[in-house]
Amino acid sequence: MLASGVPRAGACISSCLSELSDLPRWQKALLAGCGLAVAGAGLYIAQAGDAYQVEDVNRFYQVVDPDMGINLRAEPDTSAAGTAYVLIPGEAFHVSRVIRHGGQEYLYLSDGRGWAFTRSKTGALICEGCTEEEVQKAGGTALDQVEAMLRSNLVLQKQLETSETSEDSLRQMAKRVLLAKEEMPS
Numbered sequence: 001m002l003a004s005g006v007p008r009a010g011a012c013i014s015s016c017l018s019e020l021s022d023l024p025r026w027q028k029a030l031l032a033g034c035g036l037a038v039a040g041a042g043l044y045i046a047q048a049g050d051a052y053q054v055e056d057v058n059r060f061y062q063v064v065d066p067d068m069g070i071n072l073r074a075e076p077d078t079s080a081a082g083t084a085y086v087l088i089p090g091e092a093f094h095v096s097r098v099i100r101h102g103g104q105e106y107l108y109l110s111d112g113r114g115w116a117f118t119r120s121k122t123g124a125l126i127c128e129g130c131t132e133e134e135v136q137k138a139g140g141t142a143l144d145q146v147e148a149m150l151r152s153n154l155v156l157q158k159q160l161e162t163s164e165t166s167e168d169s170l171r172q173m174a175k176r177v178l179l180a181k182e183e184m185p186s
Helices: 009-020 025-048 132-137 142-152 154-162 167-179
Strands: 053-063 070-073 082-087 092-101 104-109 115-117 127-130
Touching (some): 053 132, 142 167
Antiparallel strands (some): 053 127, 070 082, 070 115, 092 104, 104 115
16 A cells, blocks of 8 residues: 555555456456456547647648659549649649648649648658749649640730730649640630
8 A cells, every 4th residue: 555545556456356256257257358348449549639730821832752643633532532733753833722631631733633641642742842942843743744744835915915914814824734624715
């Protein structure tokens, strides 16, 4: 017994175990079942504590695995249905939302192409955050590249000069081209 008058844990356990041996078999089975139920409930509560963390961001990422691209997903889950879009090795992209869960980060591309993720199903790192300088070194984002391609189109450039189209409209046109939602104007 401790100085505080509380019995030692070992004494309590041995006392309980000696009393258990006197119980009928069905009561021992019932206690074992209850113990398993409590353990299962504890596990459920522990897993529920691993909640999704959602954060709206303004950040760049880059595919760092030189051998593996990322098939973008319709939902933030590596097992979700894929979209028609793929990030290629080395590609930099802008992210507007990050969802963290269980060691994985799901990344929503701000251009609307879908969800990427930082780790493969085997746990290998396939993309990570990068700086704006690294994005420029990689040639810009896919949206930047499409916008540059549109700017280099002489026919489109003349149409833009004669119209009151703003820079924002050109960016929106580049986004439509990237997402293949509309056909290019003739």
